[in-house]
Amino acid sequence: MSINSACLELLKPFEFTYDSKRVSLPLGAQRLLAFLALNSDGTHRTALAEELWPDCTPFRAAANLRSALCQARRIRAVNVVDIVGPRLLLSCSINVDLHRVWESGRQIMAGLDPLPVEWDELIAGLSRELLPGWAEDWLIVERERWDQMRVYALESLGQQFQTAGQYLPALQAALAAMAVDPMRETAHRIVIEVHIAEGNIASAVKRYQDYRSFLERELKVAPSRQMTQLVQEMIPIRSE
Structure with missing residues (x-):
């Protein structure tokens, strides 16, 4: 990445940097850049104003958009927003962390060969939340x-x-996957399979029992037959 690059961070509290220096932006400009980063094909001005300021009149929302656009485009030496007719797009010169990590996720699911040595950085990127603390409806x-x-x-x-x-x-x-969605069984099953492969049978059984108790407490359901058989093959699981 070039040192004289503009970077937009969304997988953390919002941050915009240029030439490795943090750029302070008003909230309206932050919301504008974040929305455009999440809609890479661009958005019509009218729809964009309505999404960002849904409680305002169309006239007021349009005025707010003009103000936010002006604030965003005051950043020196870098083009932040492209205007193509009635549509606004985030400039392709902006490095967005979400885009980078999303592409890494696509490559992972396509199969990595060889597996990454710096796996901790990859897992850390995929563990981050999108704009934590923001309550905008369009983020849901x-x-x-x-x-x-x-x-x-x-x-x-x-x-x-x-x-x-x-x-x-x-x-x-x-x-890390369990932290994102503790209900999903796949990640729990991977942990159990790893414990079994390492010969840590007690750890495998405890993970199964913890997950079974969690499902019973939260949803009144049991783990799948596949997961139960995985552990029963190693040691019988006493029914409760």
């Missing part, structure tokens, strides 16, 4: 999309490391 679906992407990528990464016999990164990836 985007957060769900991001959570689905990262949990599948983390599970895939865990399975690939497990197959390769690299158990620590397999466990770390699976535990």
